[in-house]
Amino acid sequence: MTRSTRRYLVVTPCRDEGEFIGRTIETMAAQTVRPTTWVIVDDGSTDDTPEILEQASAQHDFIKIVRRDDRGERKVGPGVIEAFYAGYNAVDPEDYEFICKMDADLELPARYFERLIEEMEREPRLGAVSGKMFLRDEYGRLVHERRGDDHAAGPTKFYRRTCFEDIGGFVRMVGWDGIDGHMCRMKGWIARSIMDDEIKVVHLRQMGSSHKGVLHGRVRGGQGKWRIGSSPWYLLATAVYRMADKPYVIGACAMTWGYFKAMLSGVERMDDPEYLRHLRRYEWRALLKGKKRTLKAYDDEIRARFAAGASAT
Numbered sequence: 001m002t003r004s005t006r007r008y009l010v011v012t013p014c015r016d017e018g019e020f021i022g023r024t025i026e027t028m029a030a031q032t033v034r035p036t037t038w039v040i041v042d043d044g045s046t047d048d049t050p051e052i053l054e055q056a057s058a059q060h061d062f063i064k065i066v067r068r069d070d071r072g073e074r075k076v077g078p079g080v081i082e083a084f085y086a087g088y089n090a091v092d093p094e095d096y097e098f099i100c101k102m103d104a105d106l107e108l109p110a111r112y113f114e115r116l117i118e119e120m121e122r123e124p125r126l127g128a129v130s131g132k133m134f135l136r137d138e139y140g141r142l143v144h145e146r147r148g149d150d151h152a153a154g155p156t157k158f159y160r161r162t163c164f165e166d167i168g169g170f171v172r173m174v175g176w177d178g179i180d181g182h183m184c185r186m187k188g189w190i191a192r193s194i195m196d197d198e199i200k201v202v203h204l205r206q207m208g209s210s211h212k213g214v215l216h217g218r219v220r221g222g223q224g225k226w227r228i229g230s231s232p233w234y235l236l237a238t239a240v241y242r243m244a245d246k247p248y249v250i251g252a253c254a255m256t257w258g259y260f261k262a263m264l265s266g267v268e269r270m271d272d273p274e275y276l277r278h279l280r281r282y283e284w285r286a287l288l289k290g291k292k293r294t295l296k297a298y299d300d301e302i303r304a305r306f307a308a309g310a311s312a313t
Helices: 021-029 049-059 078-088 112-122 161-166 176-186 214-228 232-242 248-264 273-289 291-312
Strands: 008-014 037-043 063-068 098-102 126-131 133-136 142-144 156-160 190-194 201-203
Touching (some): 037 049, 098 161, 176 190, 176 214, 214 232
C-alpha cells in the first residue's frame, strides 16, 4: 500500500438546497479526514441556502463559497457541470491528490473520505470510487438505491486527480455521470462503487427523482442512456432491472419512453468513436456474461496491463 498525501478537494454545486445542505455540512465537519478545501458553488439559490453557507464558511476554514447569478431555474446535466467547474477553477487542482464532485443532499458516515482514500492507496489503478447510496424509509430503515458497481455513484464521485485529468474531466451533457466510468476503463483506470457499512451514504432526496418528481427523473434517465450511447438492448435490460424499484413498472416504462423519445427526436448523444466502441463492447459482454463477471474481467485486464508496464520499466 502506498501512502498518499491525503489532500483532497470537494466541489459541491447547489441551488435551493436549504432543506438538506445543513445536514450535509454537519457530516462533512465530522469527517475523520476533512477536505483540504470544500468549494460550495451556490448556483443562484433563491431560498435560505446563501445564509446557511455564509454561516458554515464562518465556522469552518476549509469551506470556500463561490456564488453564481440566478439563471431563473435549476439546470441539470450540463448546468450542474458548469457550476462544478466554477468551483473547480476557483482553486489550483494541482494542489490536491484527489478530487470529489459531491451533491448537497447527502449524509456521510464519519470515516467516508478516509475509507475512500484507503481504497485508493490499496489499489493503484483505482481512478474513481464511492460508497453505495441509501434512502431512509418511513420507519428510519436504510434502503439501498440499487445501482451497478461499475462506476462511482453520481452524488459523490471521488477521483484520483491523475485519472480525472486523464479522462478529460466531465463531459458537459446529460449523462455525464454515466460516461465517466466508461471513460475510466477506456483509459486504463478502475471505476467502482463499494458496498461497505463504513461508507454507506444516505441520500436525503431519492436518486433519479429530480426536483420535478420521480417519473420525470426516470424519463431523464432514459434520455441519459440515449445520450451516453447505450444500445436499445442494454436500455431495455436496464429498464427491466429497474422494475424492482419504485415506481416499479411505471418507472421502467418512463425510462424506456425517455430513451426512444430522445432517439426519435434526434437528441444529441456522445459521438466519440473510440468511446462508443468501448461502450458497445462492454454492454454486449455485460448482457451475455452478466455485469459482475464483465466488470471483474475488465478490472483484471487493467491491473494486468499496469503490472506489465511497471515490470517493463
